[in-house]
Each structure stands twice: as C-alpha cells, then as structure tokens.
Amino acid sequence: MEITKINPDYQKSEYFDGKKLGLIALSTDHIIEDNLRDMLNDFDVSILTNRIIFDGQVTEDSLAAMAQDLERATHNLLPDKAVDVIAYGCSSGTAAIGEDRLREEIQKVKPSAKVTNPITAAAAAFKALDVTKLSLLTPYIPDVNRKVGETFAAKGLEILNIAGFGVLEDADITRIDPAAIVKEAKACLHPAAEAMFLSCTAMRSIEVIEVLEKELSIPVVSSNQAIAWHAIRLMGYTNISDKWGRLFQL
Structure with missing residues (x-):
C-alpha cells in the first residue's frame, strides 16, 4: 500500500463567503433551524447551531437556569472564530434571563458578534x-x-x-x-x-x-420570523421578500 503526503502548499480558500449567523437553540427545540433556513434561503447567510442545556419544562425557574450554560454554548459556535450575529433562540427564556444579561454573556465570549433574540x-x-x-x-x-x-x-x-x-x-x-x-x-x-x-x-x-x-x-x-428579519438587518441586508409576512416586505 502506497501512502503519499500532499505538499502543504496546496490551494486554499475560505468556505464562508457570506455572513455567519450563530444560533443558540434549546436542546428540546424541534423546528427553529428549519424555520430560519427557510426564511434566509435567499440571503447569503450560513447558519451555525449549538444547543443549550434545557430540562424541557417551560417554567420561569427552568428558563432562567439556561443562563448557566450560555458561556459554553456560545464558545462552541466556531470556537475562537468570529460570527457576525448570534441569536438566542428562546422567547420566554429571554424574558426570564433578561436581554442585557444575554447580550453580556454572549459578547463576553464573542465580543465582535451582534446579538439578537425573539424579544x-x-x-x-x-x-x-x-x-x-x-x-x-x-x-x-x-x-x-x-x-x-x-x-x-x-x-x-x-x-x-x-x-x-x-x-x-x-x-x-x-x-x-x-x-x-x-x-x-x-x-x-x-x-x-x-x-x-x-x-x-x-x-x-x-x-x-x-x-x-x-x-x-x-x-x-x-418569534422565528422576528429573529430572521432582525438578524439580516444587523448584517446590513435590506432585501425585501414576497414571503413571510408584512415584516419581510418592509
């Protein structure tokens, strides 16, 4: 068996030509990735997802407890690489944790990322x-x-x-x-x-x-429509769409 080592000077290029949306989704959420990909299909946006630990009980205590896993979940969205926008994918979780704390915890790990959430x-x-x-x-x-x-x-x-x-x-x-x-x-x-x-x-x-x-x-x-719309605005896109309601037609 012959094994050849390829010269390390081979041609290289970046995989992500467009913008990157980092999504922090609940471990129990079934649909958010599919929804965002459907709505952002016409935009040059790559969606990168990591799941945050959640016990599945939609109560104030369980929702607030997700804050403890925010740092890990954020770090594991392309570790040590920049992401244009990070979306925290939980409406009630945003209310329980607070918008300011969410933004602070996320930007502690990804300081250059803009942050959004459903609220x-x-x-x-x-x-x-x-x-x-x-x-x-x-x-x-x-x-x-x-x-x-x-x-x-x-x-x-x-x-x-x-x-x-x-x-x-x-x-x-x-x-x-x-x-x-x-x-x-x-x-x-x-x-x-x-x-x-x-x-x-x-x-x-x-x-x-x-x-x-x-x-x-x-x-x-x-919630998901608002995240998609806000994320592309934060990325600088002003395109309108004939789908997804009046918001996308502004």
Whole structure:
C-alpha cells in the first residue's frame, strides 16, 4: 500500500463567503433551524447551531437556569472564530434571563458578534411596523405569559391581552397544529390591537403568518420570523421578500 503526503502548499480558500449567523437553540427545540433556513434561503447567510442545556419544562425557574450554560454554548459556535450575529433562540427564556444579561454573556465570549433574540427582534419589528398595541398568543402557562408580557411592556409596548395554550413541555409545543394557532389567534385578537405576536421559537407559527395577516388585516409577527428579519438587518441586508409576512416586505 502506497501512502503519499500532499505538499502543504496546496490551494486554499475560505468556505464562508457570506455572513455567519450563530444560533443558540434549546436542546428540546424541534423546528427553529428549519424555520430560519427557510426564511434566509435567499440571503447569503450560513447558519451555525449549538444547543443549550434545557430540562424541557417551560417554567420561569427552568428558563432562567439556561443562563448557566450560555458561556459554553456560545464558545462552541466556531470556537475562537468570529460570527457576525448570534441569536438566542428562546422567547420566554429571554424574558426570564433578561436581554442585557444575554447580550453580556454572549459578547463576553464573542465580543465582535451582534446579538439578537425573539424579544429584542420583535420589539425592533414592531417599531419598524409602527405599532405599539399588541395581542399575544403563546403556548405558555400563565406565570410565563405574565413575565413575557411584562418584558414587552417595559419596552413601551402596550400588551392588551395574552392567550396561552398552557403547554408545560417544550417538546409538546411543536405538536400544536397550525390550524389551532389560526383558530386561537382569531379568537384572542383584541379589537384595539395593531399587531399580533405569536411567541415561542418552538411553535409552528411561520406556517400561518400570511393566512392570519389576510384574515386579521393587521401585521402578525412570530418569534422565528422576528429573529430572521432582525438578524439580516444587523448584517446590513435590506432585501425585501414576497414571503413571510408584512415584516419581510418592509
């Protein structure tokens, strides 16, 4: 058997020509990668995912506990390499940990990365859409809904009402059928709402955004849609799309 060593002066090139989005996804999340790849397919963006430890119980204590694993999860997104934007993929987890702490912990490891999450991204989306009065539909239990509502209210948004499916197990959130999301979104819409937020990266919301916007006649924003939109804006893209709702058509 002949074994040959190739000359180390062979031609080299970079694999990543475009932007890099680092995603910190929950260990129990079934859909966020698929959602982001669908929405960012027309953009020159590579998505790199690492999973953060989560026990699967969507309670304030379990959500807040993820902060303990943020440093490891961030470090393992291309260790010692720069990433353009890092997205923390959990809406209720952002509310439990806090936006400032999330950003500080992530940038401690990746100082050059811009940081987003569903709460920060959605707030930027509502500002771009010029709306402040919201109805929220979530999969959460009441205590988690309260925390999410208070987090948005602290940012100057008026939360008119929140309806939650009361699902405790994160893995079961993805089992909520899109038809049920449409039905409950229509039922919970407040008459004064200027927009609706479908909270949770594990809920199959992007499948129904365009249907709901047509039926409700207001903008509809979801967690994963907001992350995708905000991430590409942070990267400097201004492209519009004919898919994924009014937000992507701005």
